[in-house]
Amino acid sequence: MAKQFSYHQQGQDISVWAETEDGAIEEAKDELVNRDLNLDEDEIRENIRVIPSPQRIKSPAEDVLMDMRRRGGMEAAEVVEDGMDVGLGTGSTTAWAIAKIGWKIDEGTLQNVRGVATSLQSHELAKEAGIPLINVDEVTELDVAIDGADQWDPENPHVVKGGGASHAREKLIDSMAEKLVIATDENKTSTPLSYPIPLSILPESRTVVREWIRDQGGDPTLRYAEKKDGPLFTANGNLIVDCDFGDIEDPEERAERLARIPGAQEHGLFVNMVDEVVYGTDDDVETTRF
Amino acid sequence: MAKQFSYHQQGQDISVWAETEDGAIEEAKDELVNRDLNLDEDEIRENIRVIPSPQRIKSPAEDVLMDMRRRGGMEAAEVVEDGMDVGLGTGSTTAWAIAKIGWKIDEGTLQNVRGVATSLQSHELAKEAGIPLINVDEVTELDVAIDGADQWDPENPHVVKGGGASHAREKLIDSMAEKLVIATDENKTSTPLSYPIPLSILPESRTVVREWIRDQGGDPTLRYAEKKDGPLFTANGNLIVDCDFGDIEDPEERAERLARIPGAQEHGLFVNMVDEVVYGTDDDVETTRF
Numbered sequence: 001m002a003k004q005f006s007y008h009q010q011g012q013d014i015s016v017w018a019e020t021e022d023g024a025i026e027e028a029k030d031e032l033v034n035r036d037l038n039l040d041e042d043e044i045r046e047n048i049r050v051i052p053s054p055q056r057i058k059s060p061a062e063d064v065l066m067d068m069r070r071r072g073g074m075e076a077a078e079v080v081e082d083g084m085d086v087g088l089g090t091g092s093t094t095a096w097a098i099a100k101i102g103w104k105i106d107e108g109t110l111q112n113v114r115g116v117a118t119s120l121q122s123h124e125l126a127k128e129a130g131i132p133l134i135n136v137d138e139v140t141e142l143d144v145a146i147d148g149a150d151q152w153d154p155e156n157p158h159v160v161k162g163g164g165a166s167h168a169r170e171k172l173i174d175s176m177a178e179k180l181v182i183a184t185d186e187n188k189t190s191t192p193l194s195y196p197i198p199l200s201i202l203p204e205s206r207t208v209v210r211e212w213i214r215d216q217g218g219d220p221t222l223r224y225a226e227k228k229d230g231p232l233f234t235a236n237g238n239l240i241v242d243c244d245f246g247d248i249e250d251p252e253e254r255a256e257r258l259a260r261i262p263g264a265q266e267h268g269l270f271v272n273m274v275d276e277v278v279y280g281t282d283d284d285v286e287t288t289r290f
Numbered sequence: 291m292a293k294q295f296s297y298h299q300q301g302q303d304i305s306v307w308a309e310t311e312d313g314a315i316e317e318a319k320d321e322l323v324n325r326d327l328n329l330d331e332d333e334i335r336e337n338i339r340v341i342p343s344p345q346r347i348k349s350p351a352e353d354v355l356m357d358m359r360r361r362g363g364m365e366a367a368e369v370v371e372d373g374m375d376v377g378l379g380t381g382s383t384t385a386w387a388i389a390k391i392g393w394k395i396d397e398g399t400l401q402n403v404r405g406v407a408t409s410l411q412s413h414e415l416a417k418e419a420g421i422p423l424i425n426v427d428e429v430t431e432l433d434v435a436i437d438g439a440d441q442w443d444p445e446n447p448h449v450v451k452g453g454g455a456s457h458a459r460e461k462l463i464d465s466m467a468e469k470l471v472i473a474t475d476e477n478k479t480s481t482p483l484s485y486p487i488p489l490s491i492l493p494e495s496r497t498v499v500r501e502w503i504r505d506q507g508g509d510p511t512l513r514y515a516e517k518k519d520g521p522l523f524t525a526n527g528n529l530i531v532d533c534d535f536g537d538i539e540d541p542e543e544r545a546e547r548l549a550r551i552p553g554a555q556e557h558g559l560f561v562n563m564v565d566e567v568v569y570g571t572d573d574d575v576e577t578t579r580f
């Protein structure tokens with residue numbers, strides 16, 4: 001995660017950040033000089049906190065969109081109460097929820113919370129944010145899960161997930177939660193859903209599964225890795241086929257047909273699972289409940 | 291595979307075998323001496339053929355049952371015709387089908403056949419038997435698949451498979467075949483099916499999936515490995531939970547509910563997939579067609 005100097009005292013409203021703590025302190029010093037303020041290094045350090053690193057979450061988003069996501073993620077974190085076991089999703093919006101939970105634990109306004117990460121990435125973020133973590137196999141129920149989405153439907157409790165290839169663990173953990181809160185932004189909506197559905201598959205099934213997706217009326221694309229030759233492998237050694245069905249008019253039937261494909265491990269269509277969507281807008285944050 | 295000296299000339303009917311070719315030649319020489327026959331070593335070698343090794347297929351079956359399986363497997367091989375692409379299943383009965391296909395290729399009575407193996411084990415057997423092999427990703431259709439079963443239903447085209455933990459690849463390859471022939475024996479029948487259904491799952495889902503199986507009315511057991519500490523892993527890095535539901539009264543619904551479990555990769559209930567069952571009996575072999 002990156003580090004942020006966040007200072008809101010003496011009528012000031014300062015927020016600067018850098019990838020490292022030393023970098024953030026330098027940024028803070030520059031800004032304090034600009035504003036004719038005088039804080040010693042210990043005072044500066046006291047106001048440094050962790051934030052998701054744009055480099056780490058590899059977001060292609062521009063600043064305004066990041067700001068939407070920041071608002072969505074931070075607001076979603078408000079659902080977490082003392083003593084809860086929380087599923088921690090993957091992605092650029094959920095990263096802000098993880099950071100916010102960490103800040104609240106750090107401030108002492110949130111206690112006895114335990115997180116279960118949906119990916120190596122959310123595990124690392126949560127660890128750095130100071131959230132106590134347990135393994136997914138240690139519990140069978142979670143109080144709440146906060147997760148992102150590649151596309152959400154404002155009229156129905158369905159989302160498409162898996163752009164980050166973590167949808168299998170996300171669906172597992174989100175299914176364990178009494179309440180699933182999707183943290184996202186207002187630009188990712190579609191009624192009906194139409195985002196290509198990621199399908200994780202056994203590597204040896206890659207040829208015939210694409211044929212079967214075409215038989216089901218979809219347009220399949222094997223996902224290729226960056227920074228590595230050949231296809232992308234998930235944490236469980238599966239490949240990803242992104243299956244474009246255009247408008248998904250009957251998500252229940254689509255989900256069932258995808259689940260039955262031999263060789264398929266998990267698809268990214270989450271049907272009737274969403275309890276709440278917290279989404280950032282241009283200048284605010286809103287909530288849709290199902 | 292083991293080696294068999296099989297000699298049916300001069301009014302003789304000799305069949306002896308050993309794990310190695312040298313061993314089989316020694317057995318043959320002993321038997322020929324017993325019968326006062328004189329063959330030189332080249333003539334003996336000409337009548338040596340590969341057979342499934344009881345050690346390799348690790349069958350706990352007694353001789354009579356092996357004989358049933360031998361009959362079932364060898365008869366099932368008759369479905370293969372010139373030019374066919376054939377799915378090659380896993381297990382002690384299918385091993386005999388693989389051997390028989392190899393003999394026919396060797397004799398020249400079967401030509402231009404290509405096999406697709408459902409497991410490392412069937413791949414190795416088929417290679418040794420001399421069947422030309424292609425990878426599963428090279429084709430999207432097979433003419434026929436020959437596979438075993440842990441339990442079959444004489445009244446319905448369903449089987450339970452996966453005692454050998456290969457059911458995911460078996461279901462993939464059997465689904466690619468225009469015709470699925472189950473090679474088995476008469477002792478493995480049940481109407482309705484009642485064999486515990488193997489379910490391959492993501493390792494991290496092992497706790498909650500067992501809870502969900504109990505919610506569905508099943509009795510789950512995590513399968514442990516032999517010759518290795520801890521649970522058994524499949525070729526794709528999944529674990530196996532054997533899910534005992536007692537009598538499976540509604541296999542379609544059961545299959546659908548298992549397929550939808552988050553964390554599940556594939557289950558061993560094959561519903562409406564079977565075209566033909568070839569099964570050995572005490573002294574014969576019979577066929578049921580669906």
